[in-house]
Amino acid sequence: MNVVRIAIAGFGGVGRATANLLLARRERYRQVYGADIRLVAVCGSRSGLADASGLEAERLDALEPDLSGPAFIEASGADILIEAGPSDFRTGGPGLAYIRSALSAGRDAIVISKGALVHSGPELLALARSSGAMLKLSGAAAAALPTIDLLEHSLKGCEVLEIEGILNATTNYLLDAMMNRNLGFDEALRRAQAGGFAEADPRNDTEGWDTASKLILIANFGLDADLTMDELVVEGIQSVVAHDLETWRKQRLVPKLVGSLIRTDAATRAAVGVRTYPATDPLAHVSGKNKAIRITTDAMGETIAIGSGTEPLATAAAALKDLEHILTARAVRSTGVSGGKE
């Protein structure tokens, strides 16, 4: 049995959910991948816990002070880092130092928070490529909604011409509630926060920054583009007023906050803003906190995925999907054949 040591940096709701799901799935990892998964370290910003023989769920409520930081994670001997800390795309946030440290030491990283990836994506990709480490980010790039996986696997070999994404659950929920349930903005936002999918600072959602961040990740990690936030025109839903809602209702149009990207030979152009769709368009039916992506390619036409889940479980599951991809790739590397039985 191959021992695989995991460390989790960032131990809020998503980090904890990821730890619990990881521990609950250990038997699956043994059966399917022949991997003895051990959670050897967890830490938040000021406290943590490490045990080389593996932490059990009941110990995770008693973190010890001053055990935190990239050096603490490195000392745990983890083979794979799961980064789930606070996200700040303007600075890279605390996650950046953890991810840099892991990738430069050749350790695989599964990143859930978007900040470091938006801020320093090309640098982190280059680090991973030079050290041979894997860098996975499903949890950051719309989580339960498959995005980069579609590009990397389902549409492999195709030329991507255009992407349209309803990538932010909060704004989709808010627009839907205001259009169809007559809820005011503040009440709808309160419900989104209670559902655990709104950002701590709701302006990241409502002003379009979360959608823009996910679009940049899809472009830079899924299409090898090199987009930065400065290159995007970003408009949110903060300027939507009652008159707009009334007009759209009369015209039988459905408003969505959309991240869009068009690729030509010359350039990749991307933007975030409200688009309206007639009822004949599948994107008009993406309701509530669902998210969706439409990818148009040269050879496979239009592909649409729609999805969501209950947070924080859905994001934890997206990150652990990445873990299974890593376990498969590791098995292929060591034996030359696929490690999964599925």
Ligand code: HSE
């Ligand atoms: N606030 C985000 C959303 C979830 O509403 O989709 C975290 O990315």
